[in-house]
Amino acid sequence: MRTSSIELPSADEIRAIIGEESPRLAVHRNYLATRPWLFAELSHVAAQAGIDAAVFEQYQAWDFDKVVDALHVFVSECSAYLAQHVDNIKAEQLYEPLKAGNTPKQSDVIFVFGSAKNMRIAKAVELYHSGVASKIMVTGAAPRWATSQGENNITEAQRMADYAITHGVPTDDVIIEDQAISIPDNVKRSIDLWEAMQWYPQRITLVTSEFNVRRAEMNIYEFTPWPVEIFTASPEPSSMLRADTWIATERGRRLILNEYAKLIIESAIDHLLATKGKI
Incomplete structure (x- = not known):
């Protein structure tokens, strides 16, 4: 099992993760197919470097283990x-x-993806007080690879809720989902909760790290079974993870390249579970 966010999971670890997530299936599975340009620059770099990037075009035709193995090699090379x-x-x-x-506009909810730090919830609180939405959704236990759930064993969602409340957000305006162990699970378990509440937000502002926006948006789009309009916001990135600086460190390179890999992995999972019932 991984011990760090810069490591990609193995196929076996992914299967274990899925076994612990909400069983909800994707209802829309064409996010990447309708955005082929997402991988254009990455493919250009791979071609310059002589790196095999076939997985980005052929992943739906490949065995899942082959897809994951190919992405491990690609990210490393x-x-x-x-x-x-x-x-x-x-x-x-x-x-x-x-x-x-999409720049935040009037929304039904500000959806905050789990994080071990407070930058995301601080951004969400700022948006709340500026009138973007009257509800904040905080979601996440902790990543499965993490050895603990943070300080005093408090889930990421509860810690973020406490932050929001101490910064002027009324308790009734904070919705907590504290079981999710991954980004797809953040989304799936939140939708499970919304349906249990008989609440169907149609305008959602997502708050996550800048480099994570695309994958967050993909998951909301793919799993929400009613029409949604998606907006996004991010806290200021750290000095080592800005658009022009990530390339200078191994951690930065791995995090950014992993995002591309995870788009493929999660799309492959959604396709296989919906069509074959397993990966």
Whole structure:
């Protein structure tokens, strides 16, 4: 099992994760198919480096283990190549497809993805007080790979809820989902909760890290069984994970390249579970 966010999970670990997640299935599975340009710059870099990027086009036709293995190799080789070819302009071009989103507008809920730190919930509280939405949804226990759930064993969702309440958000305006163990599970378990509440938010502002926006948006789109309009917001990235700086460190390269890999992995999972019932 992984011990760090910069590691991609193995196929077996992914199966174990899925076994612990909400069983909800994706209802829309065409997010990547309708956005082929998402991988254009990455494919261009791979071609320059002589790295096999076939997995990004052929993943739905491949065995799941083959997909995951190919992505492990791709991330490793591409990270090594970028380490030797640090180019800030290229870095920005690779970063841009992951962060692109829609500026927050009036919404039914501000949806905050789990995090071990408070930057995301601080951004959500700022949006709440500016009138973007009258509800904040906080979600997440902790990533499955984490060895603990944070300080005093408090879930990420509860810690974020406490932060929001101490910063002026009424308790009744904070909705807590504290079981999720992954980004797809954040979404699935939140929708499970909304349906139990008989509440169907149609305008949702997502709050997550800049480089994580694309995957967050994909999951909300794919799992929500009613029409939704999605907006996005992010806290200021750390100095080492900005669009022009991530390429300079192994951690930065792995995190950004992993996001591309996880888009493929999660899309493959959704397709296989919906069509075959297993991966």
